[in-house]
Amino acid sequence: MTGHEQVPQAPRTEPGTAAQEWEPPAVGGVVELTVPAGASFLPVVRAATAGLAARLSLTLDEIEDLRIAVDEACAMLLSLPTGDDAGTATLVCRYEVLADALAVRVSAPVEEGATLPAEQSFAWRVLTAHATTVSHGVGDGHAWIDLRKARH
Numbered sequence: 001m002t003g004h005e006q007v008p009q010a011p012r013t014e015p016g017t018a019a020q021e022w023e024p025p026a027v028g029g030v031v032e033l034t035v036p037a038g039a040s041f042l043p044v045v046r047a048a049t050a051g052l053a054a055r056l057s058l059t060l061d062e063i064e065d066l067r068i069a070v071d072e073a074c075a076m077l078l079s080l081p082t083g084d085d086a087g088t089a090t091l092v093c094r095y096e097v098l099a100d101a102l103a104v105r106v107s108a109p110v111e112e113g114a115t116l117p118a119e120q121s122f123a124w125r126v127l128t129a130h131a132t133t134v135s136h137g138v139g140d141g142h143a144w145i146d147l148r149k150a151r152h
Contacts, residue, residue: 029097037089037108039078045093046071049104052095056102058151066102066149069130073106073145076116076123080143083111100151101132107144116143 025031033048035041049070053063074091082089089109096103116136117123128134131147138144 025097027097027099031095033093033095034090035093036087037078037082037084037091039075041091042071042074042078045074045091048093049095053102053149056097056151058102058149062149062151065130066104069127069134069147069149070104070106072123072127072130073104073147076127076145077106077108077110077143080108080114080116081111082109084109098148101148102151103146103148105144105146107142109141110138110143112141114138114143116145 031048031052033045035044046067050063050067053066058066070093074093077091091106091108094105094107096105115138124134127145127147130149132150133148134145135147136143136145
């Protein structure tokens with residue numbers, strides 16, 4: 001280019017049109033987010049959770065509850081020892097669209113023998129107060145927390 005040629009431009013759209021064209025996953029659809037296992041990436045997880053929940057037409061209260069629950073689940077997993085001296089561990093958030101809810105599995109690698117906080121702890125109380133159902137487990141070098149937030 002000599003500086004006089006015009007670069008073809010993409011067709012113009014109205015503000016917000018691109019966002020309106022994005023369709024949320026259908027029932028059974030899955031969105032998976034993988035981030036480095038560090039607290040500095042929790043804002044990314046919170047934003048993704050809230051954005052997906054909003055696209056699925058959850059109410060503002062349901063969105064905030066889900067964001068808090070996922071954040072608490074991530075914080076619990078990040079508090080466990082990973083045995084990863086290289087800093088390559090990842091935190092995985094798997095969102096699955098159900099007919100009446102959004103299911104989320106948060107998982108991360110942990111050292112053998114690692115245990116999640118007691119279910120009577122404040123962290124669990126926060127988590128269970130903001131999710132419709134919660135389950136958890138540790139095995140095969142990973143810990144996970146499954147939660148579900150019903151859509152009303």
